[in-house]
Amino acid sequence: MKHYLVLAAFALALAAPAQAQQLKATQVPAAVVAAFKQKFPQVKEVKWEKEGDKYEAGFEQGNVEMSALLSASGELLETESEMAPSQLPAAVRAKLASSYKSYKVTEAAKIVSASTGATTYEAEVLKSGKKMDLLFDANGQEVKK
Template structure:
């Protein structure tokens, strides 16, 4: 029994470390912060997280909720804009209805890669009591992160 509890605790620690870590603005490297402030001077209520070696800023700009991912040098990697679920492309909604029958879509977003301009769509669903993020291209094909 102790062995099982130890394995469970180790698994929880590993899964917690794999997810994004919240951080204070003062912990964000100066070069990343300067780049963000230059590119998004109108950002309000900015919340920072670290994902692997990149920095994510979630914020409001006007009436939109955005998040951006920046690399350690401050270069923009991607921009994610929250959209209404009914704004997901029809092909994405059809795939969700077919492959994830009866699952509720909580949130949706449009993600644009900074370097290529490639667009993907994110649908956050509740599956098995957990929030799961799924990515799709505009044709409704599921994309791996």
């Protein structure tokens, strides 16, 4: 269940107006499946979603819930790895404690851009039943809500 929440948060963060659509592997373009298998050959179980014109593969690697976002041509765009909120960088935790002190951090993830190698950190926060996804760089600077 937690995996689906991470995928939903990922979908909202990347394509707010778009709705993620669950797909069977046979509905995913062959180039996308082939590129995924090349990058992650050890992964056996994959849950596919379509987000606008992109495809997201949800899977587990080791004991870590992950997802990979790929273009329709099979280009890997980014990966996301679930992490405990306590594993967020200290600067991100400090920013959350100061700017979002009345919020509870319910989930966290590390997002790495395949093209630039840039890393951002996602924190899902909850206040009065309202969830919000926040993105930060490693220095605790908010990059996107």
